[in-house]
Amino acid sequence: MAAAKEGVSEVELAMAAKVVTVAEVECPAMEAELSHGATWAVEMVAVREEAVKVMAVDEVGSADLGRPLGCRVARLVMVVAAVMAAVVLAELEVRGVFRVTVVAARWVEPVMVEAATALARVAAVVMAAVPVAESTVSVRVAWKAARAAWEAAVEAVKEAQADLDARDTTLSKRSKELRQKEARATLQTEGSANAVKLNAECRALREDVEDARQRSEKARAELERRRVEEKSLNDALDAALSELNEADARRRGKPKKWRELQERGGTTLRNLKLNVPTASTVLDQTAFESIFNGGFDVKGDPIPCPPGVGGRWHGRKAVGKANAQGGKNARGGKKAADQPDAPWVAPTEESVLETFGAAGLDWLSTTTGGDSKRVVDTHALKAGVDSDNNNAMTPEQTPLHADSCWPNSHVAARAPWGDAHLVMIVALQDGTELPIYPFDKGGERETVKLKKGDVFVGRGDVIHVGAQYDELNIRIHFYIDSPHAPEPRNPKDTYQVHGDVKGYWPIERR
Incomplete structure (x- = not known):
């Protein structure tokens, strides 16, 4: 990269170096893929703290296998810079995040470093001009936390509802028991031992009923508090999800x-x-099987179309005779599972x-x-x-x-x-x-x-x-x-x- 320093400011070099460094650190699989001479396209996403993540690299032929890291870095700078320049030149929608795909290209070794010099300058200018997007990582974490909090609140509402139901049941039973004893007490002779006993039991039951009523009211208030809390967390989850979806859409x-x-x-x-x-190729190459069109019978099987009425078919397998495994296949309704896929x-x-x-x-x-x-x-x-x-x-x-x-x-x-x-x-x-x-x-x-x-x-x-x-x-x-x-x-x-x-x-x- 020494030759790339001529005519380029320190700021430009530092920015280009940052792009390369982040790409090297965040894409450890890049070197492995380079060693296989794989063909890749470049995808770039601006992320938090001015980092740029390079998801893949340009096409690399077998002649690249022995190239030193410096050459690969120079090529990477070229690709990233070209991507960023394309964003501006094509006047693509940016809105806080820039992303564009570069068609894989074959690079010529003698001009690589020279071109990287010029494009690194463009990269520095574009990176300074384009706002950097918030990482989806932070909003994803916030969404997960909001989801967990809301789910916990839902469970708390269920528990509060179950507690209220149980206390209302207890109150109902105690109230019914009190009414029965009070009815029996009114039938007793005033002052009799039986009347004294029933009246004492009624007083105790009234205290139980009042206690049960107060407990039900507290449970009802707790349920309402939990519902308000769940509603608030539900709204927070909607907001977090909206923010996550919007951040995700921008990339x-x-x-x-x-x-x-x-x-x-x-x-x-x-x-x-x-x-x-x-369409004609698909029709010629594909074995079609009938699928439902008129609903299903009581057994769940598709209702066949009447004679003379058009049907509905799907197909993936190739038209052909029995294959090596003995499967039969023809265009129409016969099974095609044994056949290979159609060529298309x-x-x-x-x-x-x-x-x-x-x-x-x-x-x-x-x-x-x-x-x-x-x-x-x-x-x-x-x-x-x-x-x-x-x-x-x-x-x-x-x-x-x-x-x-x-x-x-x-x-x-x-x-x-x-x-x-x-x-x-x-x-x-x-x-x-x-x-x-x-x-x-x-x-x-x-x-x-x-x-x-x-x-x-x-x-x-x-x-x-x-x-x-x-x-x-x-x-x-x-x-x-x-x-x-x-x-x-x-x-x-x-x-x-x-x-x-x-x-x-x-x-x-x-």
């Missing part, structure tokens, strides 16, 4: 779209340039991971844990045709349902945004639709309309239903499961709506 790509996804239950993304197959599946999933993972929009990382959401059970959906693939009207699917958990349940559980399950649909044809019931509409329906190439990302707890199709429609559906969701997704469950859909609003918080 995501397309933060406005991220907020829309979480606050409404879904958002549409366009021009993502995903590597997805054509792997590159499509890889493209989704690249686009939505840490090297892209960073929508797969969770809010409260170090591990990320996983793209699982990718499959194509087909509708608007009969079993012979002739165009035939497929009625709207029933019942209304959510894909990954019970309807609106993650909202009710106040799960941090990044911890909720997600689902995704990629439209391969114009005219793709999805009726949904957004979180913020009180049970009113909206229909998402997608064109070819559009991507709808939804929450796993948003209520929706398959649309009616009058002609062939192919689209791809993804489950994106979170390891930190309030509950794991059960692939065998259909999280259907029971009763009136508007009964799921207002969404009760818990």
Whole structure:
């Protein structure tokens, strides 16, 4: 780095050194990945105390394996500086945190140090001009503390309620016993031994009743105090969760779209340039199996569509004859479990991971844990045709349902945004639709309309239903499961709506 000192101020060098130092310290896995010659993209997040965490490094070829640390540091400075310059040059939304992805590039050794010199200067200027975001670590800790305090308050309310119920029961029993003895006492001859005895017992019972009444009143007051405390802590938890979600949103790509996804239950993304197959490719390569469209019978099995009516199918496995394990497979309703995945599946999933993972929009990382959401059970959906693939009207699917958990349940559980399950649909044809019931509409329906190439990302707890199709429609559906969701997704469950859909609003918080 000695050659990099010429024409650069000490402040600029110090700032560049800080970037490198923090990256080296906070990314111990970086060196290991470099040694494997892995291909990485660079992702940067501004964090507290002017630290910058570099999540990955540029593409490194086999020729880099023996390079000394100094060269790798110079390359790292170049990449980080280029990222920061791009934020300004592209006039991206900053709002307290800057983040952008740099496409992996091959570096030419002779110009590396010289370029690092110039870009380090840019890095220093940009770092001085862009405000540094608060770390999500502190707000995450505050949220966890608020959650624990509220949960403890809820338990205290339950205990106080149980104590009041027990004391009210005691008061009721004592009062009833007193009334019975007083009734018996009025029937006794005044001054008789029996009357004297019963009157004495009544006096003692009146004292017991009064004591029980006072204890009930104290228990009632304690319950009310606990409820007020729980309400205050509940509000504090909402505030802490809001702060956590906002801090988390700022580190995501397309933060406005991220907020829309979480606050409404879904958002549409366009021009993502995903590597997805054509509808005809999917139709030719995929073995489809029938799924429910008209509800379920008393045994829980899907009700088949009548003859001449379009059905609804999904598929992931490849079309083919018996494979090496003897599994049979054909396009249509036959089982395809033994077949390998269709050729389009792997590159499509890889493209989704690249686009939505840490090297892209960073929508797969969770809010409260170090591990990320996983793209699982990718499959194509087909509708608007009969079993012979002739165009035939497929009625709207029933019942209304959510894909990954019970309807609106993650909202009710106040799960941090990044911890909720997600689902995704990629439209391969114009005219793709999805009726949904957004979180913020009180049970009113909206229909998402997608064109070819559009991507709808939804929450796993948003209520929706398959649309009616009058002609062939192919689209791809993804489950994106979170390891930190309030509950794991059960692939065998259909999280259907029971009763009136508007009964799921207002969404009760818990």
